[in-house]
Amino acid sequence: MRGLTKRYGDRTVVDGLTMEVAAGRVTGFLGPNGAGKSTTMRMILGLDRPTAGEALIGGRAYRELRYPLREVGALLDAKAVHPGRSARRHLLAMARSNGVPARRVDEVLAAVGLEQVAGRRAGTFSLGMGQRLGIAGALLGDPRVLLFDEPVNGLDPDGVLWVRRLMRSLADEGRTVFVSSHLMSEMQLTADRLVVIGRGRLLADAPVAEVIAASSGNSVRARSPRADELAGELAVRLGGDGVRVRRGAEGEVLVSGSTAERVGAAAHAAGLPLFELTAVQASLEEAYMELTGASVEYDAGAPVAERAGR
Numbered sequence: 374m375r376g377l378t379k380r381y382g383d384r385t386v387v388d389g390l391t392m393e394v395a396a397g398r399v400t401g402f403l404g405p406n407g408a409g410k411s412t413t414m415r416m417i418l419g420l421d422r423p424t425a426g427e428a429l430i431g432g433r434a435y436r437e438l439r440y441p442l443r444e445v446g447a448l449l450d451a452k453a454v455h456p457g458r459s460a461r462r463h464l465l466a467m468a469r470s471n472g473v474p475a476r477r478v479d480e481v482l483a484a485v486g487l488e489q490v491a492g493r494r495a496g497t498f499s500l501g502m503g504q505r506l507g508i509a510g511a512l513l514g515d516p517r518v519l520l521f522d523e524p525v526n527g528l529d530p531d532g533v534l535w536v537r538r539l540m541r542s543l544a545d546e547g548r549t550v551f552v553s554s555h556l557m558s559e560m561q562l563t564a565d566r567l568v569v570i571g572r573g574r575l576l577a578d579a580p581v582a583e584v585i586a587a588s589s590g591n592s593v594r595a596r597s598p599r600a601d602e603l604a605g606e607l608a609v610r611l612g613g614d615g616v617r618v619r620r621g622a623e624g625e626v627l628v629s630g631s632t633a634e635r636v637g638a639a640a641h642a643a644g645l646p647l648f649e650l651t652a653v654q655a656s657l658e659e660a661y662m663e664l665t666g667a668s669v670e671y672d673a674g675a676p677v678a679e680r681a682g683r
């Protein structure tokens with residue numbers, strides 16, 4: 374994507390996105406509701422026309438691809454299926470439109486575990502079965518690039534695990550996997566790299582570990598029988614410059630913005646005993662909240678009871 378931009382009237386919903394989604398990796402695409410993730414994916418797939426900039430797949434725009442399903446597979450909206458058509462017929466129609474051999478339909482039905490219900494009308498499918506059918510459609514043309522918008526939405530734990538393994542194996546085969554999700558714990562397990570957007574703008578594009586490392590939620594927990602003194606000494610010796618020292622549970626001091634080495638050395642220099650020194654890593658969820666805090670569009674605010682002062 375180069376300077377990819379979409380405006381609706383005077384609202385800019387995707388704002389100059391420039392990034393490369395690399396092959397052989399699972400790239401998670403994150404952002405608050407309304408951040409512009411679906412619009413970005415729709416522009417990549419030629420469903421929306423960029424106001425400015427471009428999105429290319431293997432160097433070419435979607436509309437230039439002769440058999441797009443063989444180059445890029447996508448699951449955008451699992452409900453975008455004719456409800457009266459069977460799963461097999463739906464996939465057969467897609468296959469025919471892109472010169473994909475009919476036998477491939479049975480292969481992908483088996484790959485997503487829908488062979489038993491292949492003759493059933495898609496309109497009778499549960500949310501999870503619909504997701505599986507959508508994934509089957511994405512895999513149909515054996516494409517090098519795959520886009521998934523919220524693929525685990527509605528799946529049971531087995532299904533979630535299955536999608537996680539599928540993404541992994543697709544990336545391990547050297548394919549490009551670009552997947553949006555709101556489930557941070559899931560992304561922490563599945564993605565190698567993260568692209569985070571807020572209000573259409575790029576907030577982060579980095580390996581998962583780097584996004585987490587940048588969070589101020591990373592802290593050091595020290596336990597001492599002289600915790601009050603320790604907190605005071607650490608504040609004096611390490612304080613300032615983004616370092617925060619506070620008391621935790623009984624006997625505990627929490628230090629953010631520093632390292633276990635520095636905290637240990639400072640305690641030693643102060644002559645205070647330590648019974649425990651632990652580096653506590655922030656979760657991806659914490660890192661994400663911090664990154665996107667300022668760009669949340671639909672903020673529900675405090676729970677109702679809290680707002681009412683109860």
Ligand SMILES: Nc1ncnc2c1ncn2[C@@H]1O[C@H](COP(=O)(O)OP(=O)(O)OP(=O)(O)O)[C@@H](O)[C@H]1O
Pocket residue numbers: 381386404405406407408409410411412413
């Ligand atoms: N056709 C349209 N006309 C006007 N505004 C639109 C249109 N399509 C999307 N938008 C607006 O663009 C913004 C981005 O929407 P988009 O669906 O891309 O966000 P998203 O990141 O996918 O959100 P979610 O996580 O809720 O799915 C939203 O504010 C939406 O209202």
